[in-house]
Amino acid sequence: xxxxxxxxxxxxxxxxxxxxxxxxxxxxxxxxxxxxxxxxxxxxxxxxxxxxxxxxxxxxxxxxxxxxxxxxxxxxxxxxxxxxxxxxxxxxxxxxxxxxxxxxxxxxxxxxxxxxxxxxxxxxxxxxxxxxxxxxxxxxxxxxxxxxxxxxxxxxxxxxxxxxxxxxxxxxxxxxxxxxxxxxxxxxxxxxxxxxxxxxxxxxxxxxxxxxxxxxxxxxxxxxxxxxxxxxxxxxxxxxxxxxxxxxxxxxxxxxxxxxxxxxxxxxxxxxxxxxxxxxxxxxxxxxxxxxxxxxxxxxxxxxxxxxxxxxxxxxxxxxxxxxxxxxxxxxxxxxxxxxxxxxxxxxxxxxxxxxxxxxxxxxxxxxxxxxxxxxxxxxxxxxxxxxxxxxxxxxxxxxxxxxxxxxxxxxxxxxxxxxxxxxxxxxxxxxxxxxxxxxxxxxxxxxxxxxxxxxxxxxxxxxxxxxxxxxxxxxxxxxxxxxxxxxxxxxxxxxxxxxxxxxxxxxxxxxxxxxxxxxxxxxxxxxxxxxxxxxxxxxxxxxxxxxxxxxxxxxxxxxxxxxxxxxxxxxxxxxxxxxxxxxxxxxxxxxxxxxxxxxxxxxxxxxxxxxxxxxxxxxxxxxxxxxxxxxxxxxxxxxxxxxxxxxxxxxxxxxxxxxxxxxxxxxxxxxxxxxxxxxxxxxxxxxxxxxxxxxxxxxxxxxxxxxxxxxxxxxxxxxxxxxxxxxxxxxxxxxxxxxxxxxxxxxxxxxxxx
Numbered sequence: 001x002x003x004x005x006x007x008x009x010x011x012x013x014x015x016x017x018x019x020x021x022x023x024x025x026x027x028x029x030x031x032x033x034x035x036x037x038x039x040x041x042x043x044x045x046x047x048x049x050x051x052x053x054x055x056x057x058x059x060x061x062x063x064x065x066x067x068x069x070x071x072x073x074x075x076x077x078x079x080x081x082x083x084x085x086x087x088x089x090x091x092x093x094x095x096x097x098x099x100x101x102x103x104x105x106x107x108x109x110x111x112x113x114x115x116x117x118x119x120x121x122x123x124x125x126x127x128x129x130x131x132x133x134x135x136x137x138x139x140x141x142x143x144x145x146x147x148x149x150x151x152x153x154x155x156x157x158x159x160x161x162x163x164x165x166x167x168x169x170x171x172x173x174x175x176x177x178x179x180x181x182x183x184x185x186x187x188x189x190x191x192x193x194x195x196x197x198x199x200x201x202x203x204x205x206x207x208x209x210x211x212x213x214x215x216x217x218x219x220x221x222x223x224x225x226x227x228x229x230x231x232x233x234x235x236x237x238x239x240x241x242x243x244x245x246x247x248x249x250x251x252x253x254x255x256x257x258x259x260x261x262x263x264x265x266x267x268x269x270x271x272x273x274x275x276x277x278x279x280x281x282x283x284x285x286x287x288x289x290x291x292x293x294x295x296x297x298x299x300x301x302x303x304x305x306x307x308x309x310x311x312x313x314x315x316x317x318x319x320x321x322x323x324x325x326x327x328x329x330x331x332x333x334x335x336x337x338x339x340x341x342x343x344x345x346x347x348x349x350x351x352x353x354x355x356x357x358x359x360x361x362x363x364x365x366x367x368x369x370x371x372x373x374x375x376x377x378x379x380x381x382x383x384x385x386x387x388x389x390x391x392x393x394x395x396x397x398x399x400x401x402x403x404x405x406x407x408x409x410x411x412x413x414x415x416x417x418x419x420x421x422x423x424x425x426x427x428x429x430x431x432x433x434x435x436x437x438x439x440x441x442x443x444x445x446x447x448x449x450x451x452x453x454x455x456x457x458x459x460x461x462x463x464x465x466x467x468x469x470x471x472x473x474x475x476x477x478x479x480x481x482x483x484x485x486x487x488x489x490x491x492x493x494x495x496x497x498x499x500x501x502x503x504x505x506x507x508x509x510x511x512x513x514x515x516x517x518x519x520x521x522x523x524x525x526x527x528x529x530x531x532x533x534x535x536x537x538x539x540x541x542x543x544x545x546x547x548x549x550x551x552x553x554x555x556x557x558x559x560x561x562x563x564x565x566x567x568x569x570x571x572x573x574x575x576x577x578x579x580x581x582x583x584x585x586x587x588x589x590x591x592x593x594x595x596x597x598x599x600x601x602x603x604x605x606x607x608x609x610x611x612x613x614x615x616x617x618x619x620x621x622x623x624x625x626x627x628x629x630x631x632x633x634x635x636x637x638x639x640x641x642x643x644x645x646x647x648x649x650x651x652x653x654x655x656x657x658x659x660x661x662x663x664x665x666x667x668x669x670x671x672x673x674x675x676x677x678x679x680x681x682x683x684x685x686x687x688x689x690x691x692x693x694x695x696x697x698x699x700x701x702x703x704x705x706x707x708x709x710x711x712x713x714x715x716x717x718x719x720x721x722x723x724x725x726x727x728x729x730x731x732x733x734x735x736x737x738x739x740x741x742x743x744x745x746x747x748x749x750x751x752x753x754x755x
Contacts, residue, residue: 031063032135032152033109034178034255036274037073037128038171039158042117045168046399049160050119053128055087057152058179058277059102060136061110068112068132069099074213075118076126087116107279109179120160129155129213139277140226140252142209143219147255150217153210157271161264167398167405171270172196172260175327178276183283188245192274194260195329199396199406201263204241206234209257209275223254223278248280265405286314288322288350300411305358309340312351321347324354336361381531381556382424385606387417419607421453425465425515426605427533427556428614429498432506435620440506442535444513445498447610448491454519456491459527463487463494464518466526469501473510473534473554480514506619510537512554531556536601536616540623545591547623550583551599557614559603567596567620589625596622631719632667633727634660634676634701640711642738654711656735658703663719663727672722673698679716680705683734689716710737 035057042050055071072084091113092102103111120126131153139147161169175193182188194202208216224234227249234245236258243256255277262270291310299305313320325345330338338358380386389412395404429445444467465486470479483501488494504511512534516526534554541548553559564584565573576586589595599618604610639657658678664670678693693703707713714734719727 031059031066031068032057032132033060033277034058034275035130035152035154036174036178036272037130037154037156038173038272039128039156039270040170041160041168044399046163048119049121049123050117051158053087053116053118053156055112055114055116055130055154057112057114057130057132057154058105058177059110059112061104061108063136066134067102067110069095069097069101071114071130071132073114073116074129074131075120076128077120085116085118087114089114105179107179107181111177123160123162125157125159127155127157127213129153131212135255136253136277138253139255140250141221141223142217142255151211152275153212153215154275155210155213155273159269161269163399165398165403166264167396167403168198169264169269170197171272172200172202172262173332174260174272174274175329175332178274179279180276181279181281182245182248183281183287184249184251185247186283186287187247188243188278188280190243190276190278192241192258192260193327194241195332196262198264199408200269202241203238203261203263204236205238205259205261206236206243207257207259207273209255210273223248223256226250226252226254245278248278251280251282254278254280285320288313288320290324298411299358299360301360303360305360306355308353308355310351310353320350322350322352323347324352326354326356330358380420382420382422382426382528384556385417385419387415389413389415422450422607423454423459424449424517424528425530426610427513427515427530428605428611429616430511430513430533430535430555431616432535432619433500433617435506436504437507438503438505440504440619441500441502442504442506442511442513443498443500444533445496446515446530447496448494449517451491454491459519461491461494461519462489462521463491464523465494465497466516466518467499467501468514468516470512471509472512473537473552474532475512480512506535510535510552533557536599536618538597538599538618538621540597540621542623542626542628544627544629545589545625546585546587547589547595547597547625548583548585549597549599551618552582553601553616555603555616557603557605559601560613561602563600563602565598565600573598591625591627594622594624596620627672627721627723628725630725630727631670631673631721632663633719633730634663634717636660636715636717636730636733638715638733638735640735640738642711642735655704655706656711656713656715658705658715658717660701660717660730662698662701670719670721673719674722675720676700676703677718677720677726678703678705679718679729680707680713682707682709682713683736689714689729711735712737 035055038054040052042048042052053073055073059067068089070086070088073087074084078084089100089102089112091111092100095101105111131151133151134148135142135150135152137148138145143150156171158171159169161167172194176191180190196202206222208220211217222234223245224232229249231247232249236243241258241260255275257273257275260272260274261268289312293307297305309324311322311324313322323346326340336359338356341355341357377386391412392410393407394410395407397404425446425448427444427446429443431443432440433443434441446465466482467484468480469483470481472479484499486497501511512532514532515530517528519527532554533556536551536553538549538551549564551562561578561580562582563578564576566576566586568574577584586595598620601616602613603616604612604614637659641653641655660676664673675697676695677691678695679689680692681687681689692705695703712735714732716729716732718729
């Protein structure tokens with residue numbers, strides 16, 4: 001099991017010894033600042049349709065005249081016009097009426113929590129909402145200066161999934177309050193610090209706040225549109241929910257809304273609309289700094305994650321104090337929650353250090369897939385070493401345990417390796433020695449079996465190696481033919497062997513080899529056959545000032561690197577570079593000049609007593625770079641007589657003028673541009689285009705064309721380079737004949753040809 005830390009946030013505060021901020025209450029009776037609604041399913045999700053809704057609001061504490069000890073919640077299943085359900089506040093000290101008074105916070109803010117339960121008539125998707133007049137006054141980006149006239153509305157869309165297929169469902173939990181503070185001219189960062197207890201994925205988007213269900217607030221501007229400019233930008237990370245406002249330009253209160261979308265197996269399930277208020281102040285000091293050893297870390301269940309967090313005031317401000325706190329999922333788990341000590345929540349001299357410690361509990365695997373804890377690998381070869389790791393998948397399961405959802409991968413297990421018996425030879429070389437049309441040669445080498453693995457008492461001599469060959473990289477078994485045989489009466493005499501295979505067409509053909517191993521007197525039924533090993537086969541493709549090299553091989557060992565060899569003027573080969581893949585492009589060459597190459601493959605079986613690296617060469621291949629890359633097409637415009645105040649009926653003036661840009665404006669590398677070709681058809685954009693003009697100068701950017709039947713038709717232009725490579729067609733522009741209106745010279749109202 002793996003746990004990523006980026007599930008908690010650490011917040012630091014600071015206060016100057018010289019300055020303090022005092023919040024002055026406003027006289028207006030307005031109060032709603034921020035809030036959200038979260039949902040938790042209650043009871044057995046298979047049989048129960050009851051949920052627990054928690055409304056959390058943040059209001060203006062000084063507006064006590066409109067303080068709400070209860071709110072009205074709408075469940076989304078009411079009849080039209082229903083009044084909703086009253087929900088009592090449960091947090092804070094109890095009043096004389098037995099109802100909570102809420103929790104007073106800094107900056108004239110009161111936190112209010114309301115909890116209600118509701119049972120729905122059936123499964124489905126419901127919009128659960130709360131609407132309350134009014135918002136607090138003076139919000140700069142919301143119906144300013146009359147934000148107190150706008151209702152406050154939050155809502156959550158909740159779905160009852162089919163528990164037998166999709167499991168149970170709860171909405172995300174938001175740990176960071178939707179009230180935050182920033183400074184003018186300083187980047188503001190806020191994260192909702194959300195997690196989902198069901199393991200669902202979350203996505204985040206900024207939206208316009210609501211004043212009622214489906215109704216956005218009027219006269220709203222996103223915060224970065226107040227005193228806009230290049231230094232005032234707002235963004236949100238859709239994966240983490242982190243809001244970055246870089247940077248506020250004007251002090252005051254701002255409201256922002258985000259929608260949090262919950263996904264399960266790629267499908268949207270629930271949404272939460274969260275209304276956020278940001279207080280931007282003119283700060284006299286610099287923001288504090290925080291030091292943590294990790295941005296993100298993976299820990300294993302059963303391990304202890306512990307590190308120190310240091311909060312400091314800016315270096316240039318020596319008379320500062322800081323306050324350090326933390327929120328996040330690790331503190332919310334029921335079993336072995338994280339700690340952040342010492343538990344001091346007041347301002348302290350800097351630097352102030354706290355320790356985060358989380359002992360992750362282990363768990364046992366109680367279920368397996370079809371009772372299987374083993375795997376049989378049948379695709380193996382003798383003598384090779386195979387290493388394995390196991391990767392577990394964890395998931396939530398439906399109540400019946402039939403279906404899994406929200407799968408997570410574990411860390412891989414420790415590696416376990418095993419080497420198969422080497423009771424057969426192993427080919428270690430298939431090396432092209434000579435390249436030729438008919439006189440090429442390949443050296444093939446193999447090692448003898450291991451005596452202990454073969455068991456010469458069970459498999460006594462004589463012993464025989466039969467080398468077989470086929471053309472191609474992956475030939476069929478029936479294509480192999482014997483080319484050499486080596487015999488020994490004793491195992492000691494059946495040594496490692498090499499054979500030079502001659503008179504081959506190595507210039508055009510790759511070759512594959514296998515070795516049959518016979519024991520005893522049998523000459524027809526081998527004890528076994530080695531896996532196939534082919535030569536490395538090189539191909540070259542030409543382009544403008546470069547050659548593209550690619551090669552293939554099929555070997556029982558692993559080739560981990562390839563050395564690119566190019567022939568020099570003296571006939572030897574120089575090493576250009578070493579690559580891990582099966583291709584390489586040699587650039588900055590001279591067009592028309594011949595270049596010759598080989599590939600040297602470096603491979604290994606990964607077996608200690610075998611030679612390593614295994615060196616094998618391809619055949620020699622030569623190529624000449626050539627300019628076969630067409631230039632970029634131009635972009636054209638067409639002007640007609642219809643664009644001019646002249647007589648359209650004059651056939652001498654019925655000429656279309658095609659103009660275009662130089663392709664080098666968009667493709668600066670096209671230095672060998674030679675000219676252009678102009679194509680025309682009679683108006684059918686998918687029909688055949690006829691060449692009507694050839695321009696043999698790259699500087700001529702105009703062509704006049706007179707069609708035979710009027711001016712109607714379609715045009716396209718191509719670019720041509722000095723070697724005749726022609727580009728794709730430009731954009732196609734079609735023109736039509738000029739409209740012509742003929743009016744009678746006599747007008748008879750009653751059509752009797754008389755006035």
